[in-house]
Amino acid sequence: MSLLAHLAYKPRELQFGTSGRRGEVVHLTQLEIYINVLAELRYLQALPRGLGGIAPGEEVYYAHDLRPSSTAYVPEQQGRGELAQAAAAAIADAGMLPVHLGAIPTPALAHFGLTRNRASLMITGSHIPFDRNGYKANTSIGELLKEHEEPVGRMVAQVRDEIYRQPFAESAFDAWGLFKSGHRELPAPCQAAAESYLQRYREFFAGLSLHGKRLLVYQHSAVGRDLLAELLQGFGAEVVPAGRSAEFVPIDTENIDAAQIGAVQELVDEATRERGPIFAVVSTDGDSDRPLILGLDAPSGKVQFFGGDLVGMVVAEYLQADAVVVPISSNDAIDRGKLARVLEPKTRIGSPYVIAGMQSARERGRHAVCGWEANGGFLTGTEINLNGRCLSALPTRDAFLPILGVLFAAESRGLPVTGLFRELPQRFSRAALIRQFPRATALRILANFTPKTGGGEELEAIRAALRAFFPADSGFSEIAGIDYTDGVRISFRNDEVAHLRPSGNADEFRIYATADSQARADAIAEAAVEEPDGILRRMERAAASRE
Structure with a gap:
């Protein structure tokens, strides 16, 4: 029987985001990390060198942050973790040479890879909560970009099918998506990347x-x-x-x-x-x-x-x-x-x-x-x-x-x-957010304020709907304009701004507020994320009532 047939859980597939791939640690198996890393490396192997491509046998540098799950199994998170070890295995199985750079900043890893024309992987959840983690891949010339998302996605699907079809007896993974071999020690880290990163700034700011x-x-x-x-x-x-x-x-x-x-x-x-x-x-x-x-x-x-x-x-x-x-x-x-x-x-x-x-x-x-x-x-x-x-x-x-x-x-x-x-x-700004706010819900909310045709009557109806959440008695002036570059950015006639957008890689709904005083920017942001009756929660209830 196949590996997929033996899995004792329903896999949660990692999605490509603006800062890599992230997920809850309890769903973030070594198998899932392995599949995605292997696929991304195969994709890079198919690219020309000038577009970020890599060649079999070359080094791929990897590093990690200080989250426990980055390098260790975490009992409190259903025994998940050792994500760096999963990445290292995928690097090796892609025919590349994994080089461990240890616990260093993401830009230190990227700098080391770029100066040597090598790909790199950072195991990190960045700023997101403790119960999440993920990784970010770099090509040999820079970050994976939006133009890479679709072809990488196709490669991930292909590799996923290949790995899932493996006979369970031959697979490196058990029914819970963990290595059958258990704990794997990471090799001693190479210190050169950290030193190279520091030297970059010592030289540029020399004499100061x-x-x-x-x-x-x-x-x-x-x-x-x-x-x-x-x-x-x-x-x-x-x-x-x-x-x-x-x-x-x-x-x-x-x-x-x-x-x-x-x-x-x-x-x-x-x-x-x-x-x-x-x-x-x-x-x-x-x-x-x-x-x-x-x-x-x-x-x-x-x-x-x-x-x-x-x-x-x-x-x-x-x-x-x-x-x-x-x-x-x-x-x-x-x-x-x-x-x-x-x-x-x-x-x-x-x-x-x-x-x-x-x-x-x-x-x-x-x-x-x-x-x-x-x-x-x-x-x-x-x-x-x-x-x-x-x-x-x-x-x-x-x-x-x-x-x-x-x-x-x-x-x-x-x-x-x-x-x-x-x-x-x-000009003063403040960003705030509500955590554990389903991204799908946030997108539905924004869809209610996004024009379908662009007609004048439709736009005026959207402004009227927004005024119900940003009323004059809360200090808001008339809406001067709405920008849809990314999310819904509302500009008011008194030069205040309220920009609503879901996070790209977590269940978070954010507001970016701008005003002529810090107190007012703070007040706008706080009014948006206040529980249980702030602007975002009222928008959530209004969206639910329309379904």
Whole structure:
């Protein structure tokens, strides 16, 4: 009998998302990881080298974050896990040479692969909750993009059928989708990738100093926590490590709530009492491809969080970019500031779309191209030349570059971090979300506010329907326009914005709010996600009543 006939569970197939493939750990079997990785590698083997192709026998680098399920079986999650081991097996069975790079940031892995023209795989759930995980694949020249999704999907279906048809006695997997051989030790990691990543920034920022700056590095369970501290110390900063956690802590840099800000404030207060005033707080998400940056107000010492879209503006100005690409969800301060003249058309949300926008700018002759997302992940689409130094392109989300960019920009201007951000056009944003909100439900909600024909009467009916959820007595003005680039982005006549969109790889419904004050942006976001009667929940009930 076949492997499929012996499976004691109903497989949950991983879907291709804007940041790889992710799922709940209880459904994320080693078999499922193996099938998808094997298929993606076979797809890359069929590509020409110039399009990201790889050849049998070459190295494929793999690394992982600090989630328990990335490298170990987790009893609390039905014994699932050891996902890195499953990826390594698929690499070997694809006729490639698996090279373990250990627990390092996603951009460190990508950088190492790209500089050697090799494919790479990162086992990570990034910022999503502890009970989820997944992986992200890179070709030999960059990320898998949306154009790859359909052909990769066909290859996955082909490989799935092949593996499922194997006689159970010959299969490496048991009835629960785990290796029959049980636990597999990972080989000792190669340290070269981490060192290469640090050296990238040591060389580009050579001659600059953070001497005299006391920085609190909020470590939690970020995979790059020690590398970040080492890098900052190398530039002369006094580093205060804080908040290190042995348990995985999901940090979503796009959804920092009051409780998380409060926890950071406590760490800052303690460090200030013991060491003296803190210049800034820096951190990353779980796989260290998105930065978390907080300044401190003087003299109160109160921490102030800066969203990734604003961080990107500061860094792009500092790097003297001549073309910048951002998604439609970004703070519209960029339309009013110095970067407006080099702003490319705004894209859909997700690094593949930003990368495509950067490619377009490069093809039109731009020489210093970068992009970023509202989560702060910063991408470079060309070489960046500054102060006689050259930084090679790294077209994937990176956290260390924006952290260094903000700190060196503040140092060069003689400003505190808060002062640096005050020089940007004063537009304020806030992102918030409801977790465990079925993606299918969110899509149905948005479909109710999306035109089918584009006729005037239909559009006016949509505006009227939306006004019921964004009424004048809640401070909303008339609707000025609706953008459907990615989700439903509502612009009001008083320049406020409410952008609704489901997450691309998790059951989450998000709002991105923008206003002329932080308090108002916060209020819009909180009104949307309030339980049980916030805007999104009322939209959910209205959609259900129409079925």
